[in-house]
Every structure is written in structure tokens, then in C-alpha cells.
Amino acid sequence: MKIEDVCRLAPVVPVLIVEELAHAAPLARALSAGGLKALEVTLRTPCALDAIRAMVDAAPDAVVGAGTLMTPADVYAAVEAGARFGVSPGLSNRVLDAAEDAGLPMLPGVATPSEAMAGMERGLTHLKFFPAEANGGAPVLKAWASPLAGVSFCPTGGIGLGNAKDYLGLSNVVCVGGSWVAPAKLMAAGDWAGIETLAAEAAALPV
Numbered sequence: 001m002k003i004e005d006v007c008r009l010a011p012v013v014p015v016l017i018v019e020e021l022a023h024a025a026p027l028a029r030a031l032s033a034g035g036l037k038a039l040e041v042t043l044r045t046p047c048a049l050d051a052i053r054a055m056v057d058a059a060p061d062a063v064v065g066a067g068t069l070m071t072p073a074d075v076y077a078a079v080e081a082g083a084r085f086g087v088s089p090g091l092s093n094r095v096l097d098a099a100e101d102a103g104l105p106m107l108p109g110v111a112t113p114s115e116a117m118a119g120m121e122r123g124l125t126h127l128k129f130f131p132a133e134a135n136g137g138a139p140v141l142k143a144w145a146s147p148l149a150g151v152s153f154c155p156t157g158g159i160g161l162g163n164a165k166d167y168l169g170l171s172n173v174v175c176v177g178g179s180w181v182a183p184a185k186l187m188a189a190g191d192w193a194g195i196e197t198l199a200a201e202a203a204a205l206p207v
């Protein structure tokens, strides 16, 4: 699967911070049942790699990826855990080289045209715009569409159900990322039905 195929699975890629391994399986099932099929597990918690393994087993129709990839070692560990795509906050050539070596499709983050051009020079056609809202939001991506033609973006950072449409309506946006579909409170409460409802709302957003 190429990164563009991952990005096209649903309008929203949930950004997941899994604190408890026991949450991984029911979380993946709830998000997938709600219609969100590409799941990004950030490598920000001690159980993140095991959470990826558990999600791959629990939700076979989901495509589980790893976020917050900062080093080549992160890339190899993510692949070993079963991740099928990778996401980074920024664009690191060391991380991208490792991902190429490991055959892991990547969605690196950029915040400026220069960074986007560095990605284009590597042949990347899909980039994350991060942190989207803090960097000026949808108007910035709109301004990039013509000069940075040929690149599609997955804006992430500060996006929720209310402003996702501003981005998804743009010609150069393929999907958005966000943590709002899996709030820490609902996870702690084991409210998987509530998370499925949030996922279904997100999955119904017009692309």
C-alpha cells in the first residue's frame, strides 16, 4: 500500500496516544467500526509498539501505522511491530532513508514551502502539514496549492470536527489527522461506543 492509498481510506486519520495496552484492541475495533481505517499510533507511550501489535490482531480491516517517528530505530521498531505506514512531525532524511530501506510508506511533516520542496526533491507527493492550525491553517494550504502543485497534504494539529471541513474542501488536501476522535477521557472510561460515534461522525465528513 502506498501512502496515498492510506490517506484515501477515510477523511480522518486518528492520531492515537495509547497509555494502556488493554485499550488498544477495543480502540482499534471502535474506530474501524465507525469507518476510520487508517490508524496512527504515536510512539509517545511505553506501550505504543505493543499497542500496534494488538491493533493489527484486533482489527484486521484497519491499516495501522506509527506516528512520532523520530529516528531510524523508531522506523525499524515500528515495522517490526506491524506498522504499515509511518508519520513524523518533521522531515528528516535519516528517518526517510530508513523508511525507504524498510519499505515503510511515510508521511513526514512540513511547515514551510522550503520543507515541502525538500520532500518533493525526494519524490514525495504526500506530506503532513504540521501543526496545521498554529501555522495559519487552511488559508496557508490554499496559498500553497498553485506553487506547490503535485503535493497533497494531510494537515494535522489543532483540527477537530468543527474545522476539518475547511481543510477537506481544498484541492490539495487528501485527509486530515487528529486526536479528537479518541479523547483520553473516553479511553480511560472505556467508552468505546462513544469513540465509535466520534469516528462515524469523522468518517462522514465530505472529502
Ligand SMILES: O=C(O)C(=O)C[C@H](O)[C@H](O)COP(=O)(O)O
Pocket (backbone or CB within 6 Å): 015, 042, 067, 068, 069, 087, 088, 089, 130, 156, 157, 158, 159, 177, 178, 179, 180
Ligand atoms: O507526532 C506525530 O507524528 C504526530 O502525528 C503529531 C500529531 O499530528 C499531533 O499531535 C496531533 O495533534 P492534535 O490533533 O491537535 O492533538
